[in-house]
Amino acid sequence: RKEVEQDPGPFNVPEGATVAFNCTYSNSASQSFFWYRQDCRKEPKLLMSVYSSGNEDGRFTAQLNRASQYISLLIRDSKLSDSATYLCAVNLRNKLTFGTGTQLKVEL
Amino acid sequence: DAGVIQSPRHEVTEMGQEVTLRCKPISGHNSLFWYRQTMMRGLELLIYFNNNVPIDDSGMPEDRFSAKMPNASFSTLKIQPSEPRDSAVYFCASRLGADSYEQYFGPGTRLTVT
Numbered sequence: 001r002k003e004v005e006q007d008p009g010p011f012n013v014p015e016g017a018t019v020a021f022n023c024t025y026s027n028s029a030s031q032s033f034f035w036y037r038q039d040c041r042k043e044p045k046l047l048m049s050v051y052s053s054g055n056e057d058g059r060f061t062a063q064l065n066r067a068s069q070y071i072s073l074l075i076r077d078s079k080l081s082d083s084a085t086y087l088c089a090v091n092l093r094n095k096l097t098f099g100t101g102t103q104l105k106v107e108l
Numbered sequence: 109d110a111g112v113i114q115s116p117r118h119e120v121t122e123m124g125q126e127v128t129l130r131c132k133p134i135s136g137h138n139s140l141f142w143y144r145q146t147m148m149r150g151l152e153l154l155i156y157f158n159n160n161v162p163i164d165d166s167g168m169p170e171d172r173f174s175a176k177m178p179n180a181s182f183s184t185l186k187i188q189p190s191e192p193r194d195s196a197v198y199f200c201a202s203r204l205g206a207d208s209y210e211q212y213f214g215p216g217t218r219l220t221v222t
Contacts, residue, residue: 032209043199043213044151087151091209094139095164100150 001026004090006099013106017078021102023088024070032091033071035062037084038101044087048073078106110134112214114200120220126188129217132181133202141211142175142185143199151199157183190221 006023013019025033033050048055050071054063061074071088085101113132121127133140141156155165157177165175172191177183187194197218201211 034210043215046210046212049210089211094158094209095153095156096141096209096211097153098151 003027003097004088004099006088006102008100008102010103010105013078013104015078015080015106015108017106018074018076019078019104020072020074021086021088021104022070022072023090023099023102024068025090025097026069027090027092028066028069030069030090030092033062033064034089034091034096035060035071035073036087036089036098038087039084044098047086075104078104080106080108082106112200112202112212114198114214114217116217117215118218118220120222121190122222123191124189125221126186127190127194127219127221129185129198129200129219131183131185131200131214133183133200134204134212135181136204137202137212138180138205139203139211140177140183141201141203142183143201143213144196145199145216146196154185187219190219192221195219195221 035047036044037047038044048062050062050064059076063072083106085103087101088099089096115130142154145151154167155175160177175185197216199216200214203211
């Protein structure tokens with residue numbers, strides 16, 4: 001089993017839709033969690049840290065479920081500019097392990 | 109503020125040649141990470157440094173790969189000799205310190221070995 005798993009997608013959604021991604025992790029000792037956004041041929045950029053209580057930043061909401069060992073990212077009112085690959089990252093012993101990413105395509 | 113700086117941005121070389129990738133972390137960051145990204149394997153950690161000291165190099169593929177961090181503002185990743193399977197995008201990332209786990213990535217070096 002991979003340490004961090006994501007559905008590769010693509011998720012094709014119309015503009016204005018709500019879309020959610022999940023990411024599962026295998027090691028229950030994982031300490032902290034992140035979502036990164038990566039545009040084509042660019043570097044990953046930190047989107048959000050994921051806190052135990054869940055956190056929200058504008059249209060983006062991230063949640064952590066330790067019991068089931070997954071994190072989620074919810075994007076509301078999706079924009080064309082949200083089209084990208086979303087990578088989850090899990091920190092264990094000071095190292096981040098990344099999922100392979102979920103591709104999102106927002107269409108008119 | 110300047111982010112992580114990497115050079116070169118693109119490198120095309122022939123099999124057997126030495127390749128050196130360079131990274132300047134964000135000023136004040138104490139940890140530096142080298143990653144490799146390919147379509148097949150995704151983003152993989154190669155090695156990381158804390159306070160210029162290599163902490164974990166378990167991701168380095170083989171002896172052809174080496175990394176150094178001679179001071180807090182500079183690191184290199186060297187491949188000698190290079191092989192076509194080394195073709196990938198190599199990212200450098202830095203992190204503020206031990207209590208902060210967010211990493212910030214440089215623009216990457218796209219390496220092609222022919």
